Amino acid sequence: MxxxxxxxxxxxxxxxxxxxxxxxxxxxxxxxGSAFGLRALLRGNGVEAxxxxxxxxxxxxxxxxxxxxxxxxxxxxxxxxxxxxxxxIGKGIYEPRQLADTLxxxxxxxxxxxxxxxxxIDVKAAATSLLVWEVAAAAGANIPVAAATLLMLGLMTxxxxxxxxxxxxRALRAAAGLLDCGAELDxxxxxxxxxxxxxxxxxxxxxxxxxxxxxxxxxxxxxxLDESIFKKYGFSMADGEGVIDLLREIDGAVIALLYYRKGxxxxxxxxxxxxxxxxxxxxxxxGGGGHEMAAGITLDAPSAAALEAMLVxxxxxxxxSAKKE
Amino acid sequence: MxxxxxxxxxxxxxxxxxxxxxxxxxxxxxxxGSAFGLRALLRGNGVEAxxxxxxxxxxxxxxxxxxxxxxxxxxxxxxxxxxxxxxxIGKGIYEPRQLADTLxxxxxxxxxxxxxxxxxIDVKAAATSLLVWEVAAAAGANIPVAAATLLMLGLMTxxxxxxxxxxxxRALRAAAGLLDCGAELDxxxxxxxxxxxxxxxxxxxxxxxxxxxxxxxxxxxxxxLDESIFKKYGFSMADGEGVIDLLREIDGAVIALLYYRKGxxxxxxxxxxxxxxxxxxxxxxxGGGGHEMAAGITLDAPSAAALEAMLVxxxxxxxxSAKKE
Numbered sequence: 238m239x240x241x242x243x244x245x246x247x248x249x250x251x252x253x254x255x256x257x258x259x260x261x262x263x264x265x266x267x268x269x270g271s272a273f274g275l276r277a278l279l280r281g282n283g284v285e286a287x288x289x290x291x292x293x294x295x296x297x298x299x300x301x302x303x304x305x306x307x308x309x310x311x312x313x314x315x316x317x318x319x320x321x322x323x324x325x326i327g328k329g330i331y332e333p334r335q336l337a338d339t340l341x342x343x344x345x346x347x348x349x350x351x352x353x354x355x356x357x358i359d360v361k362a363a364a365t366s367l368l369v370w371e372v373a374a375a376a377g378a379n380i381p382v383a384a385a386t387l388l389m390l391g392l393m394t395x396x397x398x399x400x401x402x403x404x405x406x407r408a409l410r411a412a413a414g415l416l417d418c419g420a421e422l423d424x425x426x427x428x429x430x431x432x433x434x435x436x437x438x439x440x441x442x443x444x445x446x447x448x449x450x451x452x453x454x455x456x457x458x459x460x461x462l463d464e465s466i467f468k469k470y471g472f473s474m475a476d477g478e479g480v481i482d483l484l485r486e487i488d489g490a491v492i493a494l495l496y497y498r499k500g501x502x503x504x505x506x507x508x509x510x511x512x513x514x515x516x517x518x519x520x521x522x523x524g525g526g527g528h529e530m531a532a533g534i535t536l537d538a539p540s541a542a543a544l545e546a547m548l549v550x551x552x553x554x555x556x557x558s559a560k561k562e
Numbered sequence: 563m564x565x566x567x568x569x570x571x572x573x574x575x576x577x578x579x580x581x582x583x584x585x586x587x588x589x590x591x592x593x594x595g596s597a598f599g600l601r602a603l604l605r606g607n608g609v610e611a612x613x614x615x616x617x618x619x620x621x622x623x624x625x626x627x628x629x630x631x632x633x634x635x636x637x638x639x640x641x642x643x644x645x646x647x648x649x650x651i652g653k654g655i656y657e658p659r660q661l662a663d664t665l666x667x668x669x670x671x672x673x674x675x676x677x678x679x680x681x682x683i684d685v686k687a688a689a690t691s692l693l694v695w696e697v698a699a700a701a702g703a704n705i706p707v708a709a710a711t712l713l714m715l716g717l718m719t720x721x722x723x724x725x726x727x728x729x730x731x732r733a734l735r736a737a738a739g740l741l742d743c744g745a746e747l748d749x750x751x752x753x754x755x756x757x758x759x760x761x762x763x764x765x766x767x768x769x770x771x772x773x774x775x776x777x778x779x780x781x782x783x784x785x786x787l788d789e790s791i792f793k794k795y796g797f798s799m800a801d802g803e804g805v806i807d808l809l810r811e812i813d814g815a816v817i818a819l820l821y822y823r824k825g826x827x828x829x830x831x832x833x834x835x836x837x838x839x840x841x842x843x844x845x846x847x848x849g850g851g852g853h854e855m856a857a858g859i860t861l862d863a864p865s866a867a868a869l870e871a872m873l874v875x876x877x878x879x880x881x882x883s884a885k886k887e
Contacts, residue, residue, distance in 0.1 A: 393724075393725075397723075398722075398723045398724055398725050399718075399723055399724050399737070400718075400723050400747075400751045400755055401751075402747075402748055404747055405741060406737075406738040406739075406741040406742050407738075409734045409735070409737045409738035409741065410734070410735060410738045412724070412734045413731040413732075413734035413735045413738070414731075416730060416731040416734065417731050422725075422727075422729055423727055426725045426726075427835060430725055430811060431810055431811050431812075431813075431815075431835055432811075432813040432814075433811045433812055433813055434813045435776070435812055435813065438770055438808075438811070438812060439770065439771060441770075442767040442768075442770045442771045443767075443771075445763055445764065445766075445767045446764060446767045446768075446771075451760070483763075485756055486755060486756050486757075486758045486763070487756075487758055487760055487763060488756075488757040488758055488759045488760065489757075490756075510752060510756055
């Protein structure tokens with residue numbers, strides 16, 4: 238196991254004959270973009286590459302991805318992308334370590350606990366797709382348009398189209414490089430930002446008017462969604478990557494909290510707009526994960542009221558204690 | 563009068579002793595960013611610079627701008643930024659030609675009809691703020707943080723945070739350069755995207771649920787806003803730069819049309835999501851202007867119904883005729 242830079246990673250990865258690629262469950266744009274982007278990249282450079290995907294890619298990204306693969310035989314390398322923990326890799330059907338000799342671990346999450354043989358972990362990278370781009374650039378690889386488009390998709394979605402605090406000059410220059418390689422920005426933008434189904438738009442309007450509350454003197458924007466609203470609009474949080482931004486966008490809100498029931502558990506998403514009040518530590522203290530400014534937790538609680546009381550208490554304390562310092 | 567490139571423009575502009583800056587009425591982010599950004603830039607490089615602004619800067623940009631100036635005496639140069647026509651420069655109180663010897667005309671609109679002595683007109687530039695950045699870079703100028711932030715503000719707002727079709731590698735590299743100069747991205751993003759007053763959010767939800775209709779088989783998304791909705795939410799279109807995106811974002815919509823009453827006239831905004839159906843020609847045929855994919859018109863009509871019938875007829879014909887070709 239050893240830390241690596243983009244050039245070393247590139248040298249080891251592009252010399253593999255057969256590669257199998259993994260990413261995390263409930264894949265977001267960066268998981269989709271980095272995983273399918275790496276597959277297109279490797280295939281475009283003479284490397285045999287398969288992609289194991291624990292579930293169907295989100296509908297909105299389907300036009301870019303094509304289908305995942307069923308792994309066959311043994312691989313020289315398994316690449317795990319954008320995964321902080323083993324648990325999130327998949328549903329236990331395929332294990333990277335059983336399929337391949339060498340495990341590559343490429344990620345930008347803090348507290349990555351996967352032990353790779355080749356590790357390219359960079360918490361300063363805006364997206365895992367950015368790391369894949371840098372590996373490709375270091376390899377001097379041929380970058381097919383499909384790969385450039387997928388990596389751009391990952392970079393754009395993980396940075397909120399270059400608005401979130403992880404956006405930096407490095408990410409913007411990578412995006413420029415991806416456009417130079419033919420990344421189809423218009424297609425991405427139309428699919429991600431300008432193809433909102435009307436039912437989703439009406440769902441979001443009701444989240445804003447019927448579910449959103451401002452607590453802690455307006456510094457916490459919160460929405461709890463119950464099953465009825467999903468049924469009413471035929472909408473699922475599998476397509477709800479941007480819903481929490483309806484809370485984040487409110488003037489004066491420092492913390493955004495969105496929660497909803499998922500099976501036996503509660504899924505909670507947290508965002509911060511102020512580096513003085515990171516949500517990462519709170520999420521980790523409750524068994525969750527993510528980044529400092531964008532994190533998530535899966536929790537058990539007897540009721541929405543109990544869940545909310547506990548979370549609001551913790552967030553309120555955080556807002557108060559940091560204020561006093 | 564003569565066309566110029568960034569280097570020539572820089573040489574002539576930075577050798578002026580006193581400069582007065584103008585931009586267009588109803589200033590958007592790029593007007594604000596390029597005009598106040600140029601003022602900060604010139605002042606940071608020993609050039610005396612005043613800025614004539616035809617109205618108060620929009621509230622949401624106020625924290626970046628400071629106050630405009632009252633022009634005094636004679637200037638070596640007047641710079642007109644982001645203005646396609648003389649009419650839009652101001653309210654006739656100050657005329658650039660009467661205040662200065664030399665008129666600089668920097669713009670990225672097509673059909674720019676201002677006759678400048680030095681012209682830097684580039685319709686491929688994503689924003690006028692981008693042109694100012696390139697002039698500054700060509701001059702090897704000192705770029706104060708305040709100037710970098712204002713130019714980034716202009717570039718971000720005119721590209722819809724790097725999502726609109728004017729986004730290219732040049733714009734992304736300029737943005738990277740502006741971040742290198744210390745542009746405060748978090749401040750811009752919090753002010754522009756994550757400081758939505760709750761009344762605006764509720765206004766927008768009602769635009770979505772109560773005012774939006776899909777016509778032409780879903781290919782035209784349209785909303786007509788009457789005075790009552792503005793009163794109900796205490797919201798003004800002076801702060802409504804992004805409202806039309808509520809129409810544009812709908813899946814399947816190719817053209818977005820937003821119209822509302824302004825004094826004796828109707829203000830109409832048009833957007834296209836498909837280069838095969840540009841809205842620029844339609845706007846120009848009705849006396850409006852703008853870009854190919856984003857345009858506006860001020861019209862007279864006896865009623866909302868009459869206005870809408872005329873516009874829907876024209877847009878429907880455009881969608882049909884292009885379809886047949």
